[in-house]
Amino acid sequence: MPAVFTLLVQSFLGLTALGIVAVFLTAHFSAVPVKYNLKSVFIRWRSTVATVVGIALVVLVYVLLQSLAVGIEKSNASTGDPRNILIARKGATAESSSLVTRAQLRTLQYFEEIERNAAGDPVISADVLTLASLPRKGQGGEANVLLRGVTPRGMELRPQVHLVAGRWFSPGRREIVVSRKLAGRFANFDVGDTFKTGPTTLTVVGWLDGSGSAYDSECWMDADESRSVFEREMYSTFLVRPKSPEAATNLIRRIESDKRLQLRAESETGYYQKQTLTAAPIKWLAGFLALTMSIGAVFAAMNTMYAAVGARTREIGTLRVLGFHRRNVIATFLLEGILLAMLGGALGCLISLKWNGYTTATLSVESFSETVFSFTITPTLAAQGMFFAAALGFWGTLLPAVRAARLPVISALKAL
Amino acid sequence: MTLGGFILKNALRNKRRALLSVLSVGVSLFLFITLQVALRELTLPPEDLGSSLRIIVRNKVSLASPLPARQLQVIEKIPGIxxxxxxxxxxxxYKGxxxxxxxxxxxxxxxxxxxxIVDAKMDPAEYAAWVADRTLCIVGLDTARRYNLKRGDRMQFTGTFYPCDLDLRIAGFYHGTADDRTVFFHHRYLDEASGNPGTVGCWWALASSAEEAALVTARINEAFANSSAEVRAETERAFQLGFISMWANIKVLIGSICTVVVFTLLLVTVSTMSMAIRERFRELAVLKALGFRRRELLGFILAESFGLSMLGAILGAGGAWLLYRNLDIQKLANGVFLAFEVTPRMLGMAFAIAALLGILSAIAPALSVxxxxxxxxxxTLD
Known part of the structure; x- marks a missing residue:
């Protein structure tokens, strides 16, 4: 069913695009001056403004919702280092729900595919991820925050994360470095503050920044300290750096085929790109709203354009007498409708830019914790919005334009 | 011709425009109702008889942290439970x-x-069979219907938080709770499969009376204060609302979309309706010349635009009501939505918006007339 539906939507969009191109071509060659359309548009300014603003709002809703989905996806897509391999328990759908053992760590340490550092130790970091329910600022209630217990090696493997205030935690102390973006949303997240999680009190000693990656939604502390605070016997995941891309392929194959390990390995970037569950419902909502709102908008645009055709019956008769063909009349009205709608589209895109980069947050379905991301309006998205507007204009004007072209010349001239 | 007949004739004179106006109001109100229903469903958890009595106890750190199984002896002895x-x-x-x-x-x-879970209704024989065999499970009737499950069928689950999988057989079904979708199975089965960690996820308790509930939560919290596993006990209602507040700004987002939709609708409809009147300026002048008073003309205009937008509301809001009543929303939305109920309040709001629409779109042309x-x-030529 979805495949057929997608095909239908695609062919519909293709048809619309073809129609719009045809209109521009015909209008270009037929030489009913565009100035004529522009002037007509502004003579009936009241209904023009209503139509333009209506379409602008429809495009605005679509672009803003899609920009949320793009923001979540971009934050995931820009997370991780392509050279790193993330190893988690088979079946775990998120880092925080994965559990790996010390025995597995010992086995992995001897894999020769893994890079050694200057001291001769394997470059492998065993992280501990826990969720802490913490109060938001103001009246926002509580939300889960992802706490990552991280080793010095794990910090080297994630160069995207850097300190922007205070200092890093010292091992063996109950200290934590929180994300700067989370600090804007949660209570007691300023440097020097303390907060309680269960019976333990943690001191915030610094702020980190993840350069727009998913790490912006994390707080970091010492891995061993985290295991003792949360009474965790096991680690959550391993992050390793293989010696070379070939070694990486071998390593993934070796881990996946080892039945004793029961682990799954994939590139760190690949893992984060697959985190699409949170953005999916937003995209679905955007699509649904675009569809329903555009139906309403097309009806309204049709109404406006029918009225425009009705009021300009004599002009149409004149055009025909002057020798313009029916197709020219259709093209000129369609052009007018599309330009009007695109004006609305441009307005909608412009208004949406006001939110570009604005940071917001929701519950990540994968990690079950607060995830921060920004409204991200890309050129592609703006182009989509403009095309959407043009399509609205096209379908809203098609029938009225055909009606205009069909008016008999003589009676059109006689009309008052 | 009666006055009513005159208004009706006028409204339907341009049938295409009347239809388009009614449809655009209808579609927008349909959308408005749909968003409201979705918002309500996402932010207002369903309730049943036991909801006010049930207490949920979780680890104070977060829902993801387990609790020691030995806490059971302490909780059991707390008065009021x-x-x-x-x-x-x-x-x-789930497999697949x-x-x-x-x-x-x-x-x-x-x-x-x-x-x-006092609201759950089960066949006593099925219940007895379930209690006796630890590999059996009880399945909510909604889920059973959705997947076409029968007694004795296998249900296999791959663990995501737990490093083990489940292979269960269905002992029977339950219904009558606010959410008949859940699968219940033996805790002993999970303990054995995950290597007896001696932990549980949460405790669910029932207070002996609604008045006791608040006192009981305080007593539970106190009982484990300053222990290695501090707990957060709260009523089912508070627990669900806390869960929902984690969605953060999404709620605000859908709310503001609703507002934008209504505003767009107002704008566009007001414009088209006013246009319909403006086109008839000359006729209205004729009526005036014939001796109709201003307020009578206002009445004509108002009756027409009001009638059209109300018709739109009946189509859009009524259509949504009919559709969501008869639609198997669980199957359609992959079980994400449960009831998708259109409440009288939403219908009232939709009709109020339509009424406002009718009045607003009559004002501008009426004034100029x-x-x-x-x-x-x-x-006038326009």
């Missing part, structure tokens, strides 16, 4: 689902859960 059961979210992937399973699976103590003299009106 009628029943308590371990309640562990398994969160497995790739990324996401929309119904929950909970590991419980079968002997105890009956006294906590009132202001223009007969001569000017007769001269």
């Amino acid at each position: 009628a029943a308590v059961t371990p309640f562990t979210f398994f969160g497995g992937l 689902d790739e990324k996401f399973t929309s119904f929950a699976q909970f590991a419980v103590d079968p002997a105890r859960v009956k006294d906590v 009132a202001r223009t003299s007969v001569v000017e009106g007769l001269r």
Whole structure:
């Protein structure tokens, strides 16, 4: 069913695009001056403004919702280092729900595919991820925050994360470095503050920044300290750096085929790109709203354009007498409708830019914790919005334009 | 011709425009109702009889941290508690689902859960069979219907939080709770499969009376204060609302979309309706010349635009009501939405918006009709 539906939507969009191109071509060659359309548009300014603003709002809703989905996806897509391999328990759908053992760590340490550092130790970091329910600022209630217990090696493997205030935690102390973006949303997240999680009190000693990656939604502390605070016997995941891309392929194959390990390995970037569950419902909502709102908008645009055709019956008769063909009349009205709608589209895109980069947050379905991301309006998205507007204009004007072209010349001239 | 007949004739004179106006109001109100229903469903958890009595106890750190199983002896003895059961979210992937399973699976103590989920109705023989065999499970009727499950069928789940999988057989079905989607199975099965960690996810308890509930939560919190596993006990209602507040700004987002939709609708409809009147300026001037008063003309205009927008509301809001009543929303939305109920309040709001629409779109043309003299009106070309 979805495949057929997608095909239908695609062919519909293709048809619309073809129609719009045809209109521009015909209008270009037929030489009913565009100035004529522009002037007509502004003579009936009241209904023009209503139509333009209506379409602008429809495009605005679509672009803003899609920009949320793009923001979540971009934050995931820009997370991780392509050279790193993330190893988690088979079946775990998120880092925080994965559990790996010390025995597995010992086995992995001897894999020769893994890079050694200057001291001769394997470059492998065993992280501990826990969720802490913490109060938001103001009246926002509580939300889960992802706490990552991280080793010095794990910090080297994630160069995207850097300190922007205070200092890093010292091992063996109950200290934590929180994300700067989370600090804007949660209570007691300023440097020097303390907060309680269960019976333990943690001191915030610094702020980190993840350069727009998913790490912006994390707080970091010492891995061993985290295991003792949360009474965790096991680690959550391993992050390793293989010696070379070939070694990486071998390593993934070796881990996946080892039945004793029961682990799954994939590139760190690949893992984060697959985190699409949170953005999916937003995209679905955007699509649904675009569809329903555009139906309403097309009806309204049709109404406006029918009225425009009705009021300009004599002009149409004149055009025909002057020798313009029916197709020219259709093209000129369609052009007018599309330009009007695109004006609305441009307005909608412009208004949406006001939110570009604005940071917001929701519950990540994968990690079950607060995830921060920004409204991200890309050129592609703006182009989509403009095309959407043009399509609205096209379908809203098609029938009225055909009606205009069909008016008999003589009676059109006689009309008052 | 009666006055009513005159208005009706006028409204339907341009049938295409009347239809388009009614449809655009209808579509927008349909959208408005749909968003409202979705918002309500996402932010207002369903309730049943036991909701006001049930208490949920979780680890104070977060829902993801387990609690020691030994806490049971302490909770049981707390005065005001009628029943308590371990309640562990398994969160497995049902066989066939790739990324996401929309119904929950909970590991419980079968002997105890009956006294906590008091609304669940089960066949006594099926219940007895379930209690006796630890590999059996009880399935909510909605889920059973959705997947066409029969007694004795196998249900397999892949663990996502738990490093083990489940292979269960269905002992029977339950119904009558606010959410008949869940699968319940033996906590002992989970303990054995995950290597007896001696932990549970949550405790679910039932207070002996609604007045006791608040006192009981305080007593539970106190009992474990300053222990290694501090707890957060709260009523089911508070627990669900806390869960919802984690969605953060999404709620505000849908709310503001609703506003934008209504505003767009107002704008566009007001414009088209006013246009319909403006086109008839000359006729209105004729009527004026014939001796109709201003307020009568206003009445004509108002009646027409009001009638059209009300018709739109009946189509859009009524259509949504009919559609969501007869639609199997659980099957359609992959089990994400449960009831998708259109409440009388939403219908009322939709009709209020339509009424406002009718009045607003009559104001501008009515004013200009009132202001223009007969001569000017007769001269108008637009």
